Amino acid sequence: xxxxxxxxxxxxxxxxxxxxxxxxxxxxxxxxxxxxxxxxxxxxxxxxxxxxxxxxxxxxxxxxxxxxxxxxxxxxxxxxxxxxxxxxxxxxxxxxxxxxxxxxxxxxxxxxxxxxxxxxxxxxxxxxxxxxxxxxxxxxxxxxxxxxxxxxxxxxxxxxxxxxxxxxxxxxxxxxxxxxxxxxxxxxxxxxxxxxxxxxxxxxxxxxxxxxxxxxxxxxxxxxxxxxxxxxxxxxxxxxxxxxxxxxxxxxxxxxxxxxxxxxxxxxxxxx
Amino acid sequence: xxxxxxxxxxxxxxxxxxxxxxxxxxxxxxxxxxxxxxxxxxxxxxxxxxxxxxxxxxxxxxxxxxxxxxxxxxxxxxxxxxxxxxxxxxxxxxxxxxxxxxxxxxxxxxxxxxxxxxxxxxxxxxxxxxxxxxxxxxxxxxxxxxxxxxxxxxxxxxxxxxxxxxxxxxxxxxxxxxxxxxxxxxxxxxxxxxxxxxxxxxxxxxxxxxxxxxxxxxxxxxxxxxxxxxxxxxxxxxxxxxxxxxxxxxxxxxxxxxxxxxxxxxxxxxxxxxxxxx
Numbered sequence: 001x002x003x004x005x006x007x008x009x010x011x012x013x014x015x016x017x018x019x020x021x022x023x024x025x026x027x028x029x030x031x032x033x034x035x036x037x038x039x040x041x042x043x044x045x046x047x048x049x050x051x052x053x054x055x056x057x058x059x060x061x062x063x064x065x066x067x068x069x070x071x072x073x074x075x076x077x078x079x080x081x082x083x084x085x086x087x088x089x090x091x092x093x094x095x096x097x098x099x100x101x102x103x104x105x106x107x108x109x110x111x112x113x114x115x116x117x118x119x120x121x122x123x124x125x126x127x128x129x130x131x132x133x134x135x136x137x138x139x140x141x142x143x144x145x146x147x148x149x150x151x152x153x154x155x156x157x158x159x160x161x162x163x164x165x166x167x168x169x170x171x172x173x174x175x176x177x178x179x180x181x182x183x184x185x186x187x188x189x190x191x192x193x194x195x196x197x198x199x200x201x202x203x204x205x206x207x208x209x210x211x212x213x214x215x216x217x218x219x220x221x222x223x224x225x226x227x228x229x230x231x232x233x234x235x236x237x238x239x240x241x242x243x244x245x246x247x248x249x250x251x252x253x254x255x256x257x258x259x260x261x262x263x264x265x266x267x268x269x270x271x272x
Numbered sequence: 273x274x275x276x277x278x279x280x281x282x283x284x285x286x287x288x289x290x291x292x293x294x295x296x297x298x299x300x301x302x303x304x305x306x307x308x309x310x311x312x313x314x315x316x317x318x319x320x321x322x323x324x325x326x327x328x329x330x331x332x333x334x335x336x337x338x339x340x341x342x343x344x345x346x347x348x349x350x351x352x353x354x355x356x357x358x359x360x361x362x363x364x365x366x367x368x369x370x371x372x373x374x375x376x377x378x379x380x381x382x383x384x385x386x387x388x389x390x391x392x393x394x395x396x397x398x399x400x401x402x403x404x405x406x407x408x409x410x411x412x413x414x415x416x417x418x419x420x421x422x423x424x425x426x427x428x429x430x431x432x433x434x435x436x437x438x439x440x441x442x443x444x445x446x447x448x449x450x451x452x453x454x455x456x457x458x459x460x461x462x463x464x465x466x467x468x469x470x471x472x473x474x475x476x477x478x479x480x481x482x483x484x485x486x487x488x489x490x491x492x493x494x495x496x497x498x499x500x501x502x503x504x505x506x507x508x509x510x511x512x513x514x515x516x517x518x519x520x521x522x523x524x525x526x527x528x529x530x531x532x533x534x535x536x537x538x539x540x541x542x543x544x545x546x547x548x549x550x
Contacts, residue, residue, distance in 0.1 A: 082474045089448045089477065090441070107476075120441050122479040 012039050012074050012101040015067035019095045019112065021231075021253035022060070023087040025261055026080070028228035029056040035080040036131050037108070039101075040073045047134040048080060052266070054221045055135060056228075059260040064253070066096075074101060077129040078108060086124035090114050094254075101128075137264040141246050147174040147209040147239050149181055153232030153249060155203035159183065160222070160229065164193050167219045169268065174239055175212035181237075185219065205234065215243025215267035225249075228261045243267035273413070275306055275352055275380035278339035285376050287535055288336055289368040290513045291329050294541065296362035297511035298324050303422050304388075304411075306342055306352040309333050312424050315358060325504040325543050327511075328425055332538030345416070352380070353414040353422055356388065364390040364407030372396050386411050428530050428544060430522035432460045432496045434484040438517045439533075442468070443509040445479050450502035452477055455548050460523050461495040462486050470502070489522065496523040500545040505529075508543045 007013050016022055029035075029048045038045045043061040062068040087097075093114050100109040107125040114120055160183075163170070167185035174181055181204075184194040199207040225247055229235065232249035239245050247263040279285050291313070295302050299315035314328040333340040344352055367390075368376055377391040387408040395402045414422060436442060445468065449456055453470035460466050466481040514535060522530040526547055533541040 079474050082472075085448070085452065086475065086477065089445060089479075091444050091448070093441070093444070114441060117438065117441055119482040119484075120480065121482075122445065122477060125476040125478075127474045 007069055007071075009102050010069075010100050011071040011103060012099070013067065013069045014039075014044065014065045014099040015096065016064070016099075017066050017096050018254040019087055019090075019097050021251055021257075021259060022097070023084070024231045025058045025228070025251055025259055026084050026087060028225075028231065028261060029058055030080045030084050031056070031224045033079055033081055034077060034129075035083065036075065036077050036134055037128075038073070038075045038131075039070050041070060043068075046080075049134060050221075050224075052135065053218070054224060054266070055137060055264045056224070057134075057262045059262065061259075064257040064259045075131040076101075076104070076108070077131045078126055082126050083108075083110075086110050086126060087112075089122055089124070135264075137244065137246070140244050141238055141240055141264075143240060145210060145241060147211065147213050147237075148206070149174060149204065149209065149237045150206035151197075151235050151237065152203050152205060153229060153235050156235050157226070157229040157232070159195050159197070160226065163195065164191070167193070169216050170219050170222050171214065171216045172237075172239065172243075172245065173212065173214045174209050174237070176209045177212070180207065180209070186216075211241060213239045213241060213243055215239065215245065217245060217265050217267055221265050225263050228263070232261070273345040273352060273380065274341065274343035275378070276339070276341050277311075277333070277337040277378045279336055279376045279378075280338055280374070281336075282371075282373060284336045285368040285373060287515070287539070288331075289362075289365040290515065291331070291535065291539075291541060292358070292362045292365050293513040294511050295327065295329065296358040297513070298327050298507060299358055301355060302358035302361065303414075304354045304356065305422065305424060306354070307333075307350060308342055314422065314424065317422060317425070323501075323503045323507055325508045325545050326425060327508060327541070327543045329535075329541045330424065330539070332536075335536050335538050349416055351419070353416075353419055354380075354386075354388065354411040355414055355422075356409055356411040360407075360409045361388070361390075364409050367392045367394075367405050367407075374402065380411075381408075383408060386413055425542070425544060427542070428522070428524040428528050429489070430496070430524040430528075430530055431488070431490050431492065431494070432462065433487040433489060433520050433522035433530075434460050434464065434466050434481075435487070436466070436481060436484055436519045436521060439509070439512070439519045440517065442479075442481065442519075443512070446502070446506050446509050449477060449479075450506040454502055455499045456502045456505055457497060457499040458521065458523060458529055459495065459497040460486070460521065462488065462493040466521060487520075496525045498523050498526055498529050498547050499549075500529055501548050504545050508545070514541065 046058045095112040098111045169186045171184040179196040180199040181197040234250040236248040245265040303314040305312040392405045449470040457469040464484040520532040529545040531543045
C-alpha cells in the first residue's frame, strides 16, 4: 500500500514560530463574529464580512509558515472571537503554534507552545461550521485602469488618526493631477476637514493614478481598518473607476515573514 | 488578654506584608487566630461569597517573630480570636514594603476600642533618631462562645498532589479561561501531568503542564480530577502577592482542590476550591 502520511488524518497542518503577528492580524479583522477559513496550496485565507459592504481577508502564504501541509482545498466557517480568544491565551508571552484540521465537521485544533516553559502547552479545539462563499471582489480590481498608491503604514495610520472622529463619511480622491491623494471627512454639521498628500510626499512609496476617482465611504468602515493599519508596514490603496476601494496591508512578523490583510470597501451611492 | 509580637528581618516583614496584602485582595474582613505557637489568618471562612474562595494562612510564630507573647483571656483558653478589616491591616503593613524599616511590632491594645497596633520603626541615615510609624487597626474580639464558627479549616484528604514550579503561566491562563467557561476541570495524573480544561459551546481549551513532581497521598498511582468554579480559581490566582513561584495543587477526587504555597517551611498559604457540578 502507499506510504502513510506523517500527518495522519490531518488535511491541513501549519506551524508558525511566533504567534504575535498572526494574533494581531486576527484581532484587526475581528469586526464580525463569523469568519470563513480557506486553505489551499496558495496559503491560508481567513475572511470576515459585514453585510455586503466591507470584507477583510487575512492571507498567509506558505512562506509565512514554518511548516505548511495541505491536502486539496479545505474550507470551513468558525467564530472569530473564539479564535482570537484562543490565540490570546498566553497574553504577551511569545508562543509558537501549530494549526491542524482533519475534515468537514471536525474541530480546528490550535496548539500553543510558550517559549518561557517547554513543559507547558495549550490545545484549543474550535468548533467549525459550514462555510459560505465570500464575495469575490478581486475580479473587479484587476482592470488596467486602476488607481494604485503605496504608502507607509504608520504614516497613513497617523493621517486617519488626525481626521475627525465624529465624521460620518470619508471622501477619497485619487488623481494624476493635484491634489493627488485627498481625504475629506464630512461631519454631522456638514463640517469639512481634509488632508492632502502630494505624490512627492515622503510617505508615498509608489504613485500610479491614471484617472481621477472620487468616492465616499462610511467612516465606520474606514475605521474598522484602524487596528490593521497600526501594525502595517506598507499599505496599497487601490480604487477602480466606480470607487470600489481596496486597502492591501502588509504586516511583518518577528521572523521577517510577511502576512497580508486586505480590505474591500464598497463606496456610498453618489447623492450629489 | 495580651498580645505582642516583634519582627526584625526585612525579608520576613515583606513576606508578612505580602500575605496580608493577598488576603486583602480576597475579602473585606479577615479573622486572625492567635495561638501559642501559630498565627492564622482566614478569609471567607463562611464561604458565603460566591466569587471568592476560602483562603487561609498559617504562620509558625517562631519563623517570623523573635519575640511573640500571648496571654489569653482565661488560663484555660488557647487562643485569642479577632476579626478586622483586611484592607486596614494591609494598609497599616504597607509601610513594610519600603526600605529602612528596622523592626515592626504588632500589639493588641485598647484605645477606646480594641485594636492591633502596627508599630514600624523607621531608621534613616539622614536622621540619627529613629521614627516610629504607628497604625491602629480596629478589631473586634470574638468571644470564646463563638469560636466554633472560626476554626482553622481542615486540609482535605486529597489523593494526588502535583508541585508546579512556576505559577506565572497558570495564573494568566486561568484569568483567560474564566471567560471561556464558568467551570474549570483540573486533571492530575500520577506521571506528573496537570491538565486544566475549559469547555464552552464553541471550543475546548486544554492546557497541559508536564513533568511536574507527583506526590501520592494515598499510596495509589491513580490520577484524580475535579471541576471548580473558574471565578473562584481566578480570584485566588489573581490575588497572589507573594514572591513565591512554587505551588502545590492537591486534588481530592470530585470533592475539592487544595492549593498550597509554602512561603517558608512553616508559613503556608492555603486555598480550597470546592467542586462544582458539571
